Amino acid sequence: MAFQYKSLLKTLSPLVDDSQTGMLVIYGGFGFKARLYLRVGCVFHAECGQLVGVRAIRAIAKRKAVMTLFIPDRGPEEITRTRFSTDEVLYLFKQADQVWEIFHNTISGYDAVFEVARDARYDSAEKTHRTVLSALDGCRTVQQVIQDTGVAEMDVLHVIYFYSGEGLVRPGLPNRGAPSTGYRKFIGKSGEELKQSMPPSMILLEDPATP
CATH class of the missing domain: 1.10.10 (Arc Repressor Mutant, subunit A)
Known part of the structure; x- marks a missing residue:
């Protein structure tokens, strides 16, 4: 079974560039699901199982996304602010892409x-x-x-x-x-x-x- 992987950097970047507002749902293997929330192109909240905020973002980066779905104008029920800026989230996902590529090779x-x-x-x-x-x-x-x-x-x-x-x-x-x-x-x-x-x-x- 070959590795399947959807780059979160390539998925998130256009949403940021287009100043989108809404919820990005991320699906991965082994029952993994997570959410990133954007407001006018800025990541302001993340959920991953019982993890929220910065811990959720780190957990998302450690698991491969196989499918994503963006739902416009959808916000979280509760907000836990991340300690990452949007640029830092994108950089973290860029680093994850580089690591996955090494492993896949x-x-x-x-x-x-x-x-x-x-x-x-x-x-x-x-x-x-x-x-x-x-x-x-x-x-x-x-x-x-x-x-x-x-x-x-x-x-x-x-x-x-x-x-x-x-x-x-x-x-x-x-x-x-x-x-x-x-x-x-x-x-x-x-x-x-x-x-x-x-x-x-x-x-x-x-x-x-x-x-």
């Missing part, structure tokens, strides 16, 4: 399978990285790793990209059989622990915003 797609090199040790890695690395068992696809760990797409791909460069992660062989029930329980427990300790902008959205 090095990771073939969501069907790709990776595994940690034999005898590799990563006990000193930060918790997010350890959780992703533990899920790279040579059986799970990238999509399954994202689903099982609850880590944002960008962070999962970053771990694969970074540790591949270090020689710790390598492509696995697909169709080697599913991991054991015990192993899946371990990953599930790690994912729950991760949700309790992760910054809000990286938590899997279980109650996504709806238009």
